[in-house]
Amino acid sequence: MPLTLTDKVSALSGVGPKREQALQDLGIFTIDDLLSYYPYRYDDLGERLPSETLDGEKVTFKGVISTPAVVRRYGKRSQTAIGLLVDRENVRVTFFNQPWIAKNLEVGQEVAVYGTYNAAKAALTAIKLVPASIDGLAPIYPVSKAIKAKTIAELVEQAWGQLRGSLPNLVPTALREKYRLLDKNQQVEYSHFPKDKVESKAGRRSAAFEEFFLFQMRLQLIKQADQRFLGEALNYDKKQVADFIQSLPFQLTGAQQRVVDEILADQAAPQHMNRLLQGDVGSGKTVVAAIAMYAAVTAGAQGAIMAPTEILAQQHAKGLAKLFESAGIHLRVELLTSGLKAAQRRQILEDLESGDIDIVVGTHALVQDGVYFHHLGVAVIDEQHRFGVKQRAKLREGGVNPDILAMTATPIPRTLAITAYGEMEVSIIDELPAGRKPIITSQLSNRQYDQAIDLLRAELAKGAQAYVVTPLIEESETLDVQNVTAVYQELQEALPDYTVGLLHGRLPKEDKDVLMAGFANNDVQVLVATTVIEVGVDVPNASIMLILDADRFGLAQLHQLRGRVGRGDRQSYTVLLADPKTDYGKERLAALVQTTDGFELAQRDLELRGSGDILGTKQSGMPDFKVGDPVKDLTMLTIAQEEALKLVRQPDWEQEVDNQALVDKLSTTMAAYRHFD
Numbered sequence: 001m002p003l004t005l006t007d008k009v010s011a012l013s014g015v016g017p018k019r020e021q022a023l024q025d026l027g028i029f030t031i032d033d034l035l036s037y038y039p040y041r042y043d044d045l046g047e048r049l050p051s052e053t054l055d056g057e058k059v060t061f062k063g064v065i066s067t068p069a070v071v072r073r074y075g076k077r078s079q080t081a082i083g084l085l086v087d088r089e090n091v092r093v094t095f096f097n098q099p100w101i102a103k104n105l106e107v108g109q110e111v112a113v114y115g116t117y118n119a120a121k122a123a124l125t126a127i128k129l130v131p132a133s134i135d136g137l138a139p140i141y142p143v144s145k146a147i148k149a150k151t152i153a154e155l156v157e158q159a160w161g162q163l164r165g166s167l168p169n170l171v172p173t174a175l176r177e178k179y180r181l182l183d184k185n186q187q188v189e190y191s192h193f194p195k196d197k198v199e200s201k202a203g204r205r206s207a208a209f210e211e212f213f214l215f216q217m218r219l220q221l222i223k224q225a226d227q228r229f230l231g232e233a234l235n236y237d238k239k240q241v242a243d244f245i246q247s248l249p250f251q252l253t254g255a256q257q258r259v260v261d262e263i264l265a266d267q268a269a270p271q272h273m274n275r276l277l278q279g280d281v282g283s284g285k286t287v288v289a290a291i292a293m294y295a296a297v298t299a300g301a302q303g304a305i306m307a308p309t310e311i312l313a314q315q316h317a318k319g320l321a322k323l324f325e326s327a328g329i330h331l332r333v334e335l336l337t338s339g340l341k342a343a344q345r346r347q348i349l350e351d352l353e354s355g356d357i358d359i360v361v362g363t364h365a366l367v368q369d370g371v372y373f374h375h376l377g378v379a380v381i382d383e384q385h386r387f388g389v390k391q392r393a394k395l396r397e398g399g400v401n402p403d404i405l406a407m408t409a410t411p412i413p414r415t416l417a418i419t420a421y422g423e424m425e426v427s428i429i430d431e432l433p434a435g436r437k438p439i440i441t442s443q444l445s446n447r448q449y450d451q452a453i454d455l456l457r458a459e460l461a462k463g464a465q466a467y468v469v470t471p472l473i474e475e476s477e478t479l480d481v482q483n484v485t486a487v488y489q490e491l492q493e494a495l496p497d498y499t500v501g502l503l504h505g506r507l508p509k510e511d512k513d514v515l516m517a518g519f520a521n522n523d524v525q526v527l528v529a530t531t532v533i534e535v536g537v538d539v540p541n542a543s544i545m546l547i548l549d550a551d552r553f554g555l556a557q558l559h560q561l562r563g564r565v566g567r568g569d570r571q572s573y574t575v576l577l578a579d580p581k582t583d584y585g586k587e588r589l590a591a592l593v594q595t596t597d598g599f600e601l602a603q604r605d606l607e608l609r610g611s612g613d614i615l616g617t618k619q620s621g622m623p624d625f626k627v628g629d630p631v632k633d634l635t636m637l638t639i640a641q642e643e644a645l646k647l648v649r650q651p652d653w654e655q656e657v658d659n660q661a662l663v664d665k666l667s668t669t670m671a672a673y674r675h676f677d
């Protein structure tokens with residue numbers, strides 16, 4: 001049977017259950033996955049002359065051995081050196097710790113050596129001998145411990161040997177011509193087996209476009225499907241909503257007012273709303289969500305808000321209840337989390353279905369089976385990246401198709417957000433409430449811990465509260481707990497006049513609740529915690545945060561953490577305790593000291609990392625591209641979006657494009673949405 005793209009990788013010889021598992025762990029299930037598993041870089045095995053080579057460059061020199069191998073031993077270590085005549089230049093080549101190699105190196109023999117060139121000394125530190133016949137670039141694949149790059153290369157070769165020339169194009173011909181993209185077979189060939197950099201670049205460019213194009217086709221199809229299930233034109237009570245906004249304890253910022261208008265307009269329109277609300281930490285997204293939910297309630301519908309953690313859900317529930325109460329609005333706000341007792345849960349589910357509950361706040365429990373709404377008008381998803389498309393789809397089940405408002409504090413440059421969240425409209429709160437004093441951030445060495453505690457004491461003496469954050473240690477929860485507990489005990493002794501609380505992921509839910517309530521009421525003044533407090537905790541009286549071993553956190557995470565202070569009128573402080581060892585570590589902390597602007601930090605982080613990593617990762621909910629880089633290749637991503645949009649707008653695009661392979665590839669996405677029709 002000839003090999004096909006949809007075959008499992010186990011169809012290849014040499015792939016048993018163990019290897020198959022290792023491949024699956026890398027996301028490679030089918031032959032198609034394997035052939036789309038592109039190298040992340042190439043070793044340049046093409047031969048070159050020393051005079052064409054830069055200092056420090058990795059290069060292959062092909063030449064004739066001119067001096068016999070000399071082996072020097074230093075205990076367990078060794079150096080083996082030869083002279084290599086490359087064209088007319090003599091290069092000294094040194095192999096480290098491979099004494100046995102000497103016997104393969106005879107004067108007069110022709111060899112090719114791959115290594116790092118030192119121009120000043122005309123010396124090459126050898127990485128490996130390569131067969132003299134090899135020319136071009138050797139693909140290097142991202143791998144895991146369980147499988148070697150070489151194995152992947154061999155499997156790709158095996159599969160390609162059988163399928164070469166037979167792959168259908170996914171990108172329509174017209175587009176390939178317009179943007180001078182390669183035919184699929186050439187794309188695969190050039191990506192895996194380029195002869196030179198021109199080929200590898202061309203392969204990568206076409207592969208990136210294909211990836212973006214498929215991604216955008218999916219987004220646009222989802223968007224189109226979304227628009228097809230008509231939302232509902234919520235007939236909300238303008239006066240009541242205006243009164244609510246009037247009665248808030250503060251005035252909305254201009255940015256808040258603008259996004260509120262955008263959201264209310266969406267809600268009132270017959271189309272279904274699918275909007276992303278982006279705003280830096282502390283910019284006041286929650287109250288915007290409250291207004292949207294209240295509008296739904298005035299129209300006789302319900303509102304729901306889903307939070308990523310129980311602590312946050314509780315906080316939202318309490319905060320919302322207080323907000324409405326202080327405005328003299330009588331609403332029923334309930335909390336639905338997995339921690340509820342069965343009877344309580346049953347009651348809440350009943351009241352949700354009968355419409356007795358106006359606003360429900362919860363975690364993932366909200367999108368579980370058996371949760372039915374009487375009439376859900378708007379669903380707010382806090383930190384949207386923690387919820388997938390499936391859960392969103394779940395909200396639509398039972399015929400309801402609520403407006404969706406996703407909120408995130410991850411700052412993403414606007415153009416990028418618009419393309420990457422192509423299925424959503426984007427609203428941005430780019431202004432902090434008036435009167436906020438920028439948080440003062442400082443960095444101290446770990447040896448200056450006492451000084452940090454003095455700062456903390458000074459704040460406590462003013463009646464303020466404090467956070468002390470300890471990091472994740474090597475991903476081990478047990479060690480984290482030990483660490484955070486030790487810090488807690490120490491602080492209890494150091495601060496006898498204050499109540500110190502301890503919060504970590506292992507605590508029973510009730511204890512967490514009691515503690516968070518205590519901190520919110522100022523019964524607890526110092527909260528020692530692991531990163532469980534990362535998102536959304538809102539205690540405006542807290543004015544100082546100590547972050548221990550701050551270099552163990554990522555920049556975005558530190559920014560989120562820091563956002564827990566500076567939420568009220570007090571001047572707030574963040575003290576980063578760390579002795580960063582790497583430049584990246586130092587610059588990351590310096591960036592935090594220098595600016596409190598999340599967008600600027602996101603940009604800095606990008607530059608420091610030098611890649612789209614920050615956006616590609618799980619953290620931010622941005623799609624994970626394998627080849628394309630949404631930051632560096634933004635123009636291409638935008639083009640892919642425009643073209644996908646143009647295509648799906650044609651009523652018969654499936655016939656129009658005349659590309660069955662593309663239609664097949666997208667069929668799952670379409671099917672997932674078809675059953676809502």
Ligand SMILES: Nc1ncnc2c1ncn2[C@@H]1O[C@H](COP(=O)(O)OP(=O)(O)OP(=O)(O)O)[C@@H](O)[C@H]1O
Pocket residue numbers: 250251252253256279280281282283284285286287408409433434535536537538540563567
């Ligand atoms: N316009 C405003 N003027 C003054 N205070 C405000 C305003 N809007 C919100 N606040 C207050 O600012 C604090 C932060 O607001 P909120 O919790 O909504 O921020 P957020 O954007 O959700 O932040 P995070 O992403 O950090 O959770 C709250 O205490 C809130 O009451």
